[in-house]
Each structure stands twice: as structure tokens, then as C-alpha cells.
Amino acid sequence: MAGQPNKRQKRQDYRQAQRENGTTNMPRKKFYRQRAHANPFSDHQLTYPVTPQHMDWSTYFPAFVAPQDEDTTMSHTTEATDVLSKRPPKQLTKDVEVVDIGCGFGGLLVALAPAMPDTLLIGMEIRTQVTAFVQDRITALRGQNSESGLYQNIGCLRANTMKFLPNFFRKAQLTKIFICFPDPHFKQRKHKARIVSTTLNSEYAYVLRPGGIVYTITDVEDLHDWMVQHLEAHPAFKRVAEEEQEADPCVGIMRTETEEGKKVERNKGQKFVALFRRLEDPPW
Amino acid sequence: MALPYQCLTALGKGGILCAARGTSIYTFDLASDSRLLSTWNHPSTRQFENGKAQVAAQENEQPKESESDQPPAKKRRLGSEDKSKSEETSQHDAGSPASGHKKQKPKPAPPRQEIPFIILLIATEDGSYVIAVTGDKVVWVFEHSGQGMLKESSQRSMPKRPSSISLTDDEKTILCADKFGDVYALPVVPPPPSATDVLPSVAPATAPPRAAPKGANTLTVHSQRNLRALEEQRKVREQREKKAKPGTAHPDASSSATPEHQHELLLGHVSMLTAVAAATLEGKPYILTADRDEHIRVSRGIPQAHVVETYCLGHEAFLSALCIPRPGSPHLVSGGGDPALFLWEWHTGRLLGTADLLGPVQEASSSPGAAKVALSRLCSYDTEDGTYVVAICERVPAMFIYQLHASPTANLTHVQTLRLAGNPLDIAVIRYPVPRLIVSIDDVESIRAFALDNGTCTAQGSIQSSVPLASTSLELPRPELDKLLYTVENLRKTSFEDRAEEGEGEDDEDEGEGLKAGGSGGGDGGEEGGQSVGDRDVNSAPIPNPA
Numbered sequence A: 001m002a003g004q005p006n007k008r009q010k011r012q013d014y015r016q017a018q019r020e021n022g023t024t025n026m027p028r029k030k031f032y033r034q035r036a037h038a039n040p041f042s043d044h045q046l047t048y049p050v051t052p053q054h055m056d057w058s059t060y061f062p063a064f065v066a067p068q069d070e071d072t073t074m075s076h077t078t079e080a081t082d083v084l085s086k087r088p089p090k091q092l093t094k095d096v097e098v099v100d101i102g103c104g105f106g107g108l109l110v111a112l113a114p115a116m117p118d119t120l121l122i123g124m125e126i127r128t129q130v131t132a133f134v135q136d137r138i139t140a141l142r143g144q145n146s147e148s149g150l151y152q153n154i155g156c157l158r159a160n161t162m163k164f165l166p167n168f169f170r171k172a173q174l175t176k177i178f179i180c181f182p183d184p185h186f187k188q189r190k191h192k193a194r195i196v197s198t199t200l201n202s203e204y205a206y207v208l209r210p211g212g213i214v215y216t217i218t219d220v221e222d223l224h225d226w227m228v229q230h231l232e233a234h235p236a237f238k239r240v241a242e243e244e245q246e247a248d249p250c251v252g253i254m255r256t257e258t259e260e261g262k263k264v265e266r267n268k269g270q271k272f273v274a275l276f277r278r279l280e281d282p283p284w
Numbered sequence B: 001m002a003l004p005y006q007c008l009t010a011l012g013k014g015g016i017l018c019a020a021r022g023t024s025i026y027t028f029d030l031a032s033d034s035r036l037l038s039t040w041n042h043p044s045t046r047q048f049e050n051g052k053a054q055v056a057a058q059e060n061e062q063p064k065e066s067e068s069d070q071p072p073a074k075k076r077r078l079g080s081e082d083k084s085k086s087e088e089t090s091q092h093d094a095g096s097p098a099s100g101h102k103k104q105k106p107k108p109a110p111p112r113q114e115i116p117f118i119i120l121l122i123a124t125e126d127g128s129y130v131i132a133v134t135g136d137k138v139v140w141v142f143e144h145s146g147q148g149m150l151k152e153s154s155q156r157s158m159p160k161r162p163s164s165i166s167l168t169d170d171e172k173t174i175l176c177a178d179k180f181g182d183v184y185a186l187p188v189v190p191p192p193p194s195a196t197d198v199l200p201s202v203a204p205a206t207a208p209p210r211a212a213p214k215g216a217n218t219l220t221v222h223s224q225r226n227l228r229a230l231e232e233q234r235k236v237r238e239q240r241e242k243k244a245k246p247g248t249a250h251p252d253a254s255s256s257a258t259p260e261h262q263h264e265l266l267l268g269h270v271s272m273l274t275a276v277a278a279a280t281l282e283g284k285p286y287i288l289t290a291d292r293d294e295h296i297r298v299s300r301g302i303p304q305a306h307v308v309e310t311y312c313l314g315h316e317a318f319l320s321a322l323c324i325p326r327p328g329s330p331h332l333v334s335g336g337g338d339p340a341l342f343l344w345e346w347h348t349g350r351l352l353g354t355a356d357l358l359g360p361v362q363e364a365s366s367s368p369g370a371a372k373v374a375l376s377r378l379c380s381y382d383t384e385d386g387t388y389v390v391a392i393c394e395r396v397p398a399m400f401i402y403q404l405h406a407s408p409t410a411n412l413t414h415v416q417t418l419r420l421a422g423n424p425l426d427i428a429v430i431r432y433p434v435p436r437l438i439v440s441i442d443d444v445e446s447i448r449a450f451a452l453d454n455g456t457c458t459a460q461g462s463i464q465s466s467v468p469l470a471s472t473s474l475e476l477p478r479p480e481l482d483k484l485l486y487t488v489e490n491l492r493k494t495s496f497e498d499r500a501e502e503g504e505g506e507d508d509e510d511e512g513e514g515l516k517a518g519g520s521g522g523g524d525g526g527e528e529g530g531q532s533v534g535d536r537d538v539n540s541a542p543i544p545n546p547a
């Protein structure tokens, strides 16, 4: 790996140029390649906010930054504590409500952006290069669509969602979570690495508001069965009936617009879809 | 030789102290003359002494090995020692980021055991049960007569190394948190075997639905489906095992050794759990869990432990200890690698304040300029004039006492530092016959007592520690002993570039084994998906060749 300085250099030069002047040029995938898998258990050099109140979304959604006005009586500053005494981040006019977990190259985000123009969507991806690609892609799309103002409502950040979801989102902040073509982790001993598990589902339930939906799609039937079993076994989730599922416009987009989904299409593979509604918690 | 007491706990109202040293548990009568009441030795102790000679011989052959960064456990397995060298070498390679992307996978290691030191020790409030966890991942429950006699009542082995245990407030259930991030519920008194459903045993992370074997919780509603899921899992595993050559230890085979006793998976983090605590508010139970990634999670208690109520977020380094200062309290004190202790209103996740710990640590440190804190234990006690929280830190010869003021605004204030003759390993409060703070100290006379009067602590001297050591004389070299006794600082994340991950291969289907953490900091070494411990990633260089 260290023996490829040229490739590394080329990639850096390209990316630099892309950042400086290519705001309307679509990024080229080949300069953003990365190994297919990252270990969700290891300590990556990740940055993540200490709490959701510390998250600065303004760089991801500059068009939605709230006017920097008057008194800063935002709810979180009332808790005068050491940790929060640092300057609070700029606020947005609305909260992020939709998350694409493991968004890959961003096809779903780009397709959903015009379909839900008033909703903020964030893609979360653990691979650095892939995240950078999506960010550059969004920048380019915004540049190309400056008239219409399209694509201002999507963003992408690097994160390990299996560990840090509650650092980014408050309880019940989200309305939709997409999990599209997740890595299957076939090996039994890697099952805890799967993005759906009974214990992790409690975290999805935490960030989703009652009535919110988890969308899943995969071409691996075993993984589909696994996700269905584990989400249905979780008391906070109930599978959405097929009729309602097929009537949801997001389902069509999810079937056709992700990069992985297109690959499956080319290979004439099957796609398995399942949606789950976040139920109210039982009384306690 | 100085083998210190690494765990302490009070036993009920009779003034009895329970203390663990190496692989043994002792009880002392603190109400009279601190006399030794009973001794329990881990059954493998004798076996170990046979093994010890072999280990020593091996080390002579290969003196460099002790410089490798493997936890001692890995080298000190009982039985099959001989094959270890080559395997450890390959593991180092796989774990070292410097070695980058390797196609060749480490050979599956033979099942290994470490010296089964007592690593966790708690007791019920009335002292009728003692629960101990040993380094071989076994949870032991002892019945206590009230006179210091411990009677072994059950022995259950866990799928992963427990990192913290606690009792629910009704004291019927053990909450057992592990290095893999999962929390299991175990009944203190296991049901008779006939009553236990026969369920296929599967590795826990893969079969959470097994959580509902007894029909006692909400998950049960889904038991039909769960059982089907389990059945699937079992089939897959069986096929796998058929493929594995008989006689060679296959990594999957080790997971199939999952115990069959009743242990219900309650909740899990994708992180190493470092502390678990039970709490009660307005009559409702809750479970608090802390992890190496700075999270404190507040979940409902059994049977709704799948509901996350909130998180207490604000720590910026690993957590290592949680302390609810008294039953029913809305307050929580937490700490770990941060320079301060944090005070929370746990059920809302609200941070009420912090209290500096680094300052007092620096004042008390033998070597000036300590820049970091590695909090090892918290405990609390009440006196007439208030609630106090005691903190000890790794390799800092002092106890730090904080007062918790609940009103008008809750805050935590450092009120006293008690210097010690050596580094503390554990602390406990004995309320009877008079309130005393007990501390075990590394390397010197092992256990000391401090009287607790009106909020000030005064030294009372040491408790007899001349306990027969024959059965526990594990002659560990000091560095190895240190690795067993001082585990908290290892939780700290160190920065390193995981360059291997930026490998520029196309979307190959490699599973990124090269990224795996080197050691997982203890008994689980070599198992798949162990939580990484940063410094091991950095340090785990291949073993130098002694030739």
C-alpha cells in the first residue's frame, strides 16, 4: 500500500482540483475507491459530536442555517454546564429527520432530495473516501442546480452508525431510517457486525419517533430473513403490510436508485424489501 | 510474596468483609479482631500449579516473549501450551495496522485459559449471596451463612468475558455486562435444570431471541418466531461444524461452547461495556450501562430492557465506573478517562455538573505532572451530614472523597484526599459495627481501614493480611501481575491512522481482517470481533525472533 505514492498523489491532486474549481463537475468514482469493508468495532479516527446539541449541521446544510439573531435562548443553552459552555453550534431552521445508514455512493440521497424537498436527509457512511465522493457529488449537484435550489436538503458525513447514532440524534428526532443493501457479514462469528440486530434495533427505536419507518432492502435472501426476524422480534417494531409498503413512494426509489441496487439490477438479481413501523413504547 | 487483594465487598450486617486475592476468596470478621473466617480456592488452582512449571520453562526458552504486548492470559493457558508461538505470531500480524492488508488469516487458536483470577466480586445487600466472576468467564454464586462461611451454589460460564456485574434492586437477578457490549440477566439462584427449557445454544450476539426462554417477558410474545430464527442459526452452525475438521479447534466451534444455563440477553452496545448499574426511580427499575466510547445508556429494567430511555452524554474519554449514591437516588456519578467526575440526573440524561479529579490526583501523585486520570472504582456512603462518593485511580496512592449536595442545586465537591502507602486496588464500605471505609493496597500490607465520622475519614490501621497463601502463590512476574491488576488505562483510545483501511483495492470482497484489533485486552483474545484497544493496535509488533 505504501508502495503506491503515484496513485495516492494523483488522487490527492484530483480531489484538490475538484474542491477548488470543480464545483459543478461530477466527481469520478475512480478517485475515491476504498476497500469494501471497514470494521465497525475498531477505533477509527472518527469525529462525532459529544451530544446531539454539539452537532454543527450548518456546513452540511448551509441553505438551512437559521438567521444568526438576537438572544441565544435556544433550549440547550439553558443547561449551563461545563461541557456545553463552549459556543453552541449554529442552528438550522429544521432538524435532520431522515438518515441513510451506510449510504455508499449516495444514489438514494440524490434521488430522494427532489422527492422530499422540505426534509433534511443525511447519509452516514463509515468509509472516508466514499463519504468524500458523496460530499463532492452533492456540491456539484448544488452548483448545477443553483437556480432551482435543489439538493440543498441532502448531506453526507462519515460516521460509524453502529456506535454513534445517539451522538448525532436526539430521542425521536428521526422519521425515516434507510438501510439499503447492507454488508451481509455471512460468517456467523461476524453476526454482531450486522447493522440489524436485536440489541442495535433498540438504538434505532431510540432515534426514531413513534410512527417512523425503518426501510430495508437487500439482494441476499438470508440477510432479508435475518433483518425481518430481528426487527419483528423487537417489541418496538412492527412490519408494514405489503400494500402500504408498495404505496410508499420511497420504496420505489429505494428499489431502483441506490448504486448497489443498480448493480443487482444489471445482474438480474432479486431484491427483498421490508419496512417496519416504530411503535409507541408500552407504559412503564 | 506480595499478592494483593484485588476485590473487596462488604457482606451483610455482620461486619464481615469478603476479599479476593489471586484465585481465592477470603472472608474476615471485622466486627471483632479481623480474623480470617473462610477461604475458597478456584478449583483450577492445583491444576494451575502443574501448568506453571511449563509456563516458566517456556519463558526461559523464549525470554523475549514477555515483552510482547499480549496479555499474560494468552501465554498462560492451561494445557496445550506448545502450539502457541506460531499462532501468536500470526495474530500479531493480523492485528498490526502496520502490517496492512493480509490475505492470510490467522490460524484458529486453541481454546485458551488465563489464570482464573477473581475479576469481579459483589454481594447482596443482606450478605446472603456472594457473586464472583473469574478470569475464565465463570460466574460463581456462593451462599453465605452469615458467619463468613461461603458455600458454592452455582457456577455458570459466560460466552464472553464479563466486565462488570451488578444486582437488580430486588436482588434476584445478576446483570452481567461483557466486553462484547452485551448485558445478560442471570437469576441469582438458577432454576432447577428440569425447569429450564431446552434451547439450542447459539452464540449470543447471533441469537438474541433466545433471550426469552422462560416466558417471563415481552419478547415471549414472539417466541414462535424466535425459535424459528434459532433453529435456522443452529442449522447453519451445524453445517459449519461439519465442515471444520474434527480435532482442530475451529473459531466457530468455540462459540458453540456457549453455556446452556438460563441467561437472557437484555441489551447491547456495539462497544466494550465497562460498567453496569441498576437503578430505581418511583418504584420502576432501570439499567445503566457505560461503554468505552463515552456513552452512558439508560434503559428500562426487566422486562422492558429493550427500551432506551435516554443517554447521559458528555464524557470525552472512556467510562470505567458508575455510582448511584444511594438506592432510589435520581443522581449518578460517573467517570473514567476524563479529568473530572460527572454528576447526572440520570433519568433525564441531564448533566448537573462536574468535579475536578485531575487536580487532586496531581497533588497526590508520587510522580508529579500526571496528566491523565484512569478512574478505577467509585463507591458511596452516607453519614449523618451527607452523601459521599469515594474515587480511586490507577497507580495513584490516594482516595478522593467528594461530597454530593442534592440541594438547592445538586453538585459534587472534593472534600478530602486520603493518602495511602501504595496504590489502591479496590474500596468498600463496611457499615457494621461502625462505618468504615476499607481499601486494599497493592504491594504493602494489603487491607486498610478508615473510620467514617461526620464526613471525615481517619486512618485506623491495617486489617490482618497474614493469610495462608499456599494455594494462591502464583508467582507472577510483576509486569504480568500489573497487567491483571491495572486494566483501566488500557481502555484509553490512542490515535493512529488506520491506513490499511484506505487500501485502494476495488470493491473486493475482502472482509477487512487486516483491520482487526490486535489483542482484545484479555481472555477473549483472538476471538472474532473483539473490541479493539487502541494501544494494542499500535504496539503489537511481531514478536522479535529470539535467534
Ligand SMILES: C[S@@+](CC[C@H](N)C(=O)[O-])C[C@H]1O[C@@H](n2cnc3c(N)ncnc32)[C@H](O)[C@@H]1O
Pocket: A036, A037, A038, A040, A101, A102, A103, A104, A105, A107, A124, A125, A126, A127, A130, A159, A160, A161, A162, A163, A179, A180, A181, A182, A183, A195, A258, A259, A260, A261
Ligand atoms: C454494500 S454498501 C451499500 C451502499 C448503499 N446503501 C447502496 O445501496 O448502494 C454498504 C455500505 O455500508 C457502509 N457501512 C458499513 N458499516 C457501517 C457503519 N457501521 N456505519 C456507517 N456505514 C457503514 C459500508 O462502508 C458500505 O458503503
